[in-house]
Amino acid sequence: MSNGPKRGDSNDVISQAEVVATAKGKITAFLSLAVFSAILGSLQFGYNTGVINAPEKKIKEFMNESHIMRWEAPMSENALVSLYSLLVAIFAVGGMIGGLIAGWWAGTFGRKFGMLINNAFGFGAAALMFFSREARSYEMIICGRFLIGFNCGLYTGLTPLYLSEIGTADIRGALGTLHQLGVTVGILLSQILGFPEIFGNGRFWHVLLGLCVVPCAIQMLTMPFCPESPRYLLIKKDREQDAHTALVKLRGTTGVSADIDEMKQEHRAQQSEAKIGILSLLKKKSLRMPLLISIVMHLSQQLSGINAIFYYSFSLFTSAGISESIAAHATSGIGAIMVVMTMITIPLMDRIGRRSLHLTGLAGMFIFSILITLSLCFTDQVAWFKIGNVVVSLIYVIFFAMGPGSIPWLIVAELFSQGPRPAAMGISVLINWISNFAVGYAFPSMQKGLGNYSFLPFTVCLLLFWIFIYKYLPETKNKTFEEISFAWKSDNILSSIGSNSSKYIIPKDEMGMVSYSSIEKQ
Ligand SMILES: *[C@@H]1O[C@H](CO)[C@@H](O)[C@H](O)[C@H]1NC(C)=O
Secondary structure: OOOOOOOOOOOOOOOHHHHHHOOOOOOOHHHHHHHHHHHHHHHHHHHHHHOOOOOHHHHHHHHHHHHHHHHOOOOOHHHHHHHHHHHHHHHHHHHHHHHHHHHHHHHHHOHHHHHHHHHHHHHHHHHHHHHHHHHOOHHHHHHHHHHHHHHHHHHHHHHHHHHHHHOOHHHHHHHHHHHHHHHHHHHHHHHHHOOOOOOOOOOOHHHHHHOOHHHHHHHHHHHHHOOOOHHHHHHHOOOHHHHHHHHHHHHOOOOOHHHHHHHHHHHHHHHOOOOOOHHHHHHOHHHHHHHHHHHHHHHHHHOOOHHHHHHHHHHHHHHOOOOHHHHHHHHHHHHHHHHHHHHHHHHHHHHHOHHHHHHHHHHHHHHHHHHHHHHHHOOOOOOOHHHHHHHHHHHHHHHHHHOOOOHHHHHHHHHOOOOOHHHHHHHHHHHHHHHHHHHHHHHHHHHHHHHHHOOHHHHHHHHHHHHHHHHHOOOOOOOOHHHHHHOOOOOOEEEOOOOOOOOEEEOEOOOOOEOHHHOEEO
16 A cells, blocks of 8 residues: 655645644634545545455456356466456556646646546446446456546545645644545455455455445535635635635634735745756756655555555465455454554654654564564464464554555655655655555465465565665654755765764765765764
8 A cells, every 4th residue: 555645736844743733723614524525535545455355256256257158268367367466456557647647637627626526537436346247347347446546546646735735734734644544444444344244245346346436425525515725726826815715714714814924925935946857856966865765765665565465465364274254354453453553653753753663664564574474384384373374464564554654755755845846756656656556466476476485575675675774764853854955965064864963974976976875974
């Protein structure tokens, strides 16, 4: 899974510590409605990440049966595995496209209308997946997964953007975290509804897939009553009167001129730096290291193997010899852990710091990915290793939620200033979804080819990423952006990045670029 990027054309970075600590914004009815309605997009993303986990076997049976009815011959084992992997992973292809154009979408259609029309894709996808069973067409499920992926990709851009723009500064960070909570609740819901006694069975799997119509429908009913983002109206559209009206609704008071002034001021500050496109970002030597760090952070999120668990834990558990009913219920434990951990770790994020949380998370995942392999190898010899397999998988997920789940998205925004930030975000979105696709598509084949050792490639990746990040990622906690970006400037400077007590020196080599290999603690 990937948590939504905070991207779009505004790219606010808000210190959550400040925000959560001083939360005193008034929670009006309109604000609550707007938050509720927007959060349905996050829910949709989580739901569709988790939904194909439990009904895997039933959908495969359906694909095989449809093939027999059409061609009077069963589908070959290999064709079945690769078609099903495609069905799972094509979600990420749609997501990548949606994620990449989300900023443009939000600027062109607006946040509110942009979300409303996004539901057209949701309805289309739900219909395709729901009626696929009747039509005996697995192609329809694949198309539906692509469409819902696109829909969710757009939401990962639109929802955090809208949430960040409707609250007062003091509750903005708290609102932003609701997006992540929405995603995890969506995963949990899909897992609970996927219990064999509910929809995760041969009779109702198409209902389970088609249920993504529900968030669409509720959003269509509620979003029209929500105000458009005042920031969008004021800054993008230059409609000050409408922005004023929207603000009055959201704040529940007519005294909003201070808000308007603040937005204008913020906008002026953001404009002071020229935007840098993706190509020129790639060419800029001084930005190469932060870009590389951003990319590795996103790779570490996806190639940690977490989506092997989110997409395929059910089959992983059953292959360890656990009964289907227990496997389905254990899978929902993963969703529950994600919800609880999201609530616990987000307030910690600013106190402990991104670097330590991310490194601890990766280290834990490294150790527990080894234990997952061990428990898979020895289930035959030791009966209770079956349960051990579930337990170590759950702990592996705990470590994911601790840092790698959300920090890569925060970090990119913090490593770049306004100018290159949208381009850096774009590259990160691309890398994140491509690696999400790669894992979703390759894991079933890895399971077939490597058997009990299917998690070993992730273990190796985790180790490499840990070493890289340990060496190169600076701590960004409680740093203003200027303090962080100072370090990337190619001047010969003594910079103050790193933990508060230690200092890093960044020397310049003869090419005039920062020689990162020689960053050393004094
Ligand atoms: C497809 O169904 C046929 C007939 O029920 C069965 O013999 C065959 O094993 C199935 N193929 C796969 C790959 O599951």
